[in-house]
Amino acid sequence: MANKYCTATNWGKDFFTHEERRQFYLSGHPGQVWVVGDNHFGDSWIDKVSGVSKTQAEAQAIVDGEIEAGQTAYDAFSAEEQALRNRPVKYNLP
Amino acid sequence: MTDYKGIKGFTIPNVSSDPANLMQGQVWYNSTSGTLKAAVPGVGAWASGNDMTGIYGMRFGFGTLTAGMCAGGAPSASTNSQTYDGTSWTDVNNINTGRHNEAGNGSGTTSAGLIYKNQTEAYNGTSWAEVSAAMNNDRGSLSGNGTQTATIAMGGNSGPNYMVYTESWNGASWTNENDLNNQRSGATSLGVQGAAIYVGGYTGAATSDKAEEWNGTSWTEVADLNTGRNNSLSRGGTVADGLVAGGYGGGARLGNTETFNGTSWTEAADLAVGRYALAGQGTSSAAFAAGGNNPSDNYTAVTEEWSAPDTATVTITTS
Secondary structure, eight states: OOEEEEEOOOOSTTSSOHHHHHHSOEEEETTTEEEEESSHHHHHHHHHTTOEEEOHHHHHHHHHHHHHHHHHHHHHSOHHHHTTSOOOOOOOOO | OHHHHHHHSSOOOEESSOOSSOOTTOEEEETTTTEEEEEEEOOOEEEEEOOOSSOBBSOEEEEETTEEEEEOOBTTTOOOEEEEOSSOEEEEOOOSSOOOOSSOOOEEOSSSEEEEESEEEEEOSSOEEEESOOOSSOOBSOEEEEOSSSEEEEOOEETTEEOOOEEEEOSSOEEEEOOOSSOOBSOEEEEETTEEEEEOOBOSSSBOOOEEEEOSSOEEEEOOOSSOOBSOOEEEEETTEEEEEOOEETTEEOOOEEEEOSSOEEEEOOOSBOOBSOBOOBOSSEEEEEOOBOTTSOBBOOEEEEEOOSEEEEEEOOO
């Protein structure tokens, strides 16, 4: 199933509900990027959270930028701090 | 509607709010939302909860969805302690020794809690007190579960030494018990002192999908996880009805959730935000997952709430 992409700020409780999670695919990514299942429930959720629609390429660029910033920060950590973390790795949005 | 009445013998009820005490197969029209709804067999899912009061990972976590507690944590060795009532997080009195733990660790309730990583601290519903008894084997990234006066703790590591140690707590002191079969650190555990599961973790060489069951005396290997992972999974439930979520595996922050029926693990709905070093506990039908390290290596305040009811509501559409 195709997905849609948007940015939206997670305000906490009821940002996404159990019922909504059962109605459409949803996953959150760095940069407040959300991947949303392409059905009318997903469309309604994007409206509910005032999501700003993105193309897949735009959304991927936001995520990549956040991960690159995370990689830079990780590389600047001490060895002791790095031992408590895992260097972030780029991945493709679904 | 005519067909429905002809088939069922009655019309679909028109109500202003969703009915309580649903029965599977029940259908109604919600006039407030203008939607046709039905009750179907429940499927577990994670919903968003309100953020913790700060950004944390690697916390000690215990309790339930509506009476949960998290303490300590990274990125610093935090002394923060806070409770969750199913809606909001509230800071309470700090723990005495700031620290974090890279495994599911913490026992008891918000009125009688326990955390342990060499030093042991107990919470009485108001404040934390150091308990004089240290663990027999000083280590980090150990897991554990139970109550304030009856806990089992296992695994962990000290530098490059990955451990099989198990210790039980009786409310006053720690006692060495029989070892795990597989040395692991950063795993998680669920259950109670006399019947627990220790699952996932890192062996020192690789992420593990192993699960072992504790019967109060010894450990026995049971079915492996579908997805091996380590680093503080959220957890809940019992050896016959368990839940784990999140973690780190295959180079990725995972959202994977799995349930355990006493025999095998089954994939369930993912967390919306994949992450490791998250804290959480509860039951297999209601649990929380809080904080953690997200895919850009940032700790987060995000909370998600697990619900797997017997019956769930769905909206019926024709599109």
